[in-house]
Amino acid sequence: MAVNVSRFHERFTYQARAPVPALLEDLEVLSRLDARAEGQRRVLSRAGGTAAILGGALALLCRQVWAGAVDPTEGLGVISGAILITGGVGGAAFVVGIGLLVWRALLRKRDLDNRRYDLARVLLQRLQVDLAPKAPVRLKLDxxxxxxxxxxxxxxxxxxxxxxxxxxxxxxxxxxxxxxxxxxxxxxxxxxxxxxxxxxxxxxxxxxxxxxxxxxxxxxxxxxxxxxxxxxxxxxxxxxxxxxxxxxxxxxxxxxxxxxxxxxxxxxxxxxxxxxxxxxxxxxxxxxxxxxxxxxxxxxxxxxxxxxxxxxxxxxxxxxxx
Known part of the structure; x- marks a missing residue:
């Protein structure tokens, strides 16, 4: 059998009636989907956290420097312009970092409890020796x-x-x-x-x-x-x-x-x-x-x-x- 990935990511439930080898193949697909989601969330956590912390710190530092070193009555000089650009880059990095962390949160449902499909896989492997070669098994997972x-x-x-x-x-x-x-x-x-x-x-x-x-x-x-x-x-x-x-x-x-x-x-x-x-x-x-x-x-x-x-x-x- 083949897992409909888009449909699975809408419902996060699995239901099938098939011989053990076909069910084990489907569980392997679910395992790979889970591993990919875990990897994506791990990367997004590191990248988002780093960007948010460093970007926020840089923007805050530039704000403090601007408040203490720039005279608002004078025109915009080279130094003040550099401070503005650097602060803008820091602010943009902070916003991007927050966006990555929000994306990570949205992927939370795709990060499955490994124990659930692992339990199904182990029990199917153990029961297989007591089944006829093509005996169907009905499996439901939420x-x-x-x-x-x-x-x-x-x-x-x-x-x-x-x-x-x-x-x-x-x-x-x-x-x-x-x-x-x-x-x-x-x-x-x-x-x-x-x-x-x-x-x-x-x-x-x-x-x-x-x-x-x-x-x-x-x-x-x-x-x-x-x-x-x-x-x-x-x-x-x-x-x-x-x-x-x-x-x-x-x-x-x-x-x-x-x-x-x-x-x-x-x-x-x-x-x-x-x-x-x-x-x-x-x-x-x-x-x-x-x-x-x-x-x-x-x-x-x-x-x-x-x-x-x-x-x-x-x-x-x-x-x-x-």
């Missing part, structure tokens, strides 16, 4: 910021903080594995923008100080849908399923659900999760791809137990005398 207006979920007080709540269901992956199991992996970011204002009175003066901060967490859901006749009694194994779950350090299991034809797990990660942790940071960072993989393996342990139990019950039924 690469916008978590505090977009359409993600606003309400506001209220958290302690002394006035808080805006945002819910960002940014990731969804659905596919059918080679054994017929339908798998769905979803991630939702819960984001909070907090603000508080404190008023103090000192020496007959009223001072107000406003402080703001952000807080977030990620909720990861992994579910599997199966044929009930292959796994009879699956809905009775919640205790077994809860005990079978294995998760990376610091990741919290928050929900286990079982029904006759499906089972699902939900885990909670901090807002500082990574797509794939390196060995050196494996105990410090919450690895989202490893968490999803371990959750899926835990589901398959429960399915395997249900399958073995059904076979044992069928064997005992055949051995009982009529």
């Amino acid at each position: 690469l916008r910021a978590p505090d977009e207006p359409d993600k606003h979920a309400g506001q209220g007080m958290v302690g002394e903080w006035s808080t805006e709540f945002f819910v960002d269901p940014w990731f969804s992956l659905e596919t059918r594995l080679a054994d017929g199991t339908f798998v769905r992996i979803r991630m939702v970011e819960r984001f909070q923008k907090r603000k508080r204002t404190r008023t103090t009175v000192s020496f007959l003066r009223i001072q107000r100080k406003t402080k703001g901060k952000h807080k977030s967490c990620a909720v990861l859901d992994v579910s599997a849908r199966v044929k009930p006749e292959r796994y009879p009694g699956l809905e009775q194994l919640k205790t077994r399923a809860t005990g079978a779950v294995r998760l990376p350090p610091r990741v919290q299991l928050s929900r286990v659900r079982l029904a006759a034809d499906r089972l699902s797990l939900r885990a909670r990660l901090s807002g500082e999760w990574v797509a794939r942790a390196e060995r050196a940071e494996a105990l410090e960072k919450e690895d989202a791809s490893r968490t999803a993989t371990m959750m899926l393996l835990s589901l398959y342990q429960v399915l395997g137990y249900a399958r073995r139990r059904a076979k044992r019950q069928a064997a005992r039924g055949r051995l009982e005398p009529v």
Whole structure:
């Protein structure tokens, strides 16, 4: 598949249903677009900051020299003309620098959160070995910021903080594995923008100080849908399923659900999760791809137990005398 770049830069969302190789190619395109935006913003930051600082300083210096050395009653001499030209150049450089910084700010939406498309890439690569060669995968990514207006979920007080709540269901992956199991992996970011204002009175003066901060967490859901006749009694194994779950350090299991034809797990990660942790940071960072993989393996342990139990019950039924 081919990514429509102009359309992507309007919406910053990606949605496709295709085999894994095609999806990986699209994710590589998104990665290159992100890298280019990061490079542009880095160059604009350096150039704009340098031009604004040096140009502003030069213009201010020329103004001070003009005020102290030029007699307004005299005509415009060579020195005063040079001061005016130099000050004009400094002022122009300052304006250009501010323009470059504004341009950098306008490119902010194109500077994507690398973790989001990296997580999709890692999970696709891991699932590929369990898929038929051309099995389609449905992938949805919302690469916008978590505090977009359409993600606003309400506001209220958290302690002394006035808080805006945002819910960002940014990731969804659905596919059918080679054994017929339908798998769905979803991630939702819960984001909070907090603000508080404190008023103090000192020496007959009223001072107000406003402080703001952000807080977030990620909720990861992994579910599997199966044929009930292959796994009879699956809905009775919640205790077994809860005990079978294995998760990376610091990741919290928050929900286990079982029904006759499906089972699902939900885990909670901090807002500082990574797509794939390196060995050196494996105990410090919450690895989202490893968490999803371990959750899926835990589901398959429960399915395997249900399958073995059904076979044992069928064997005992055949051995009982009529």
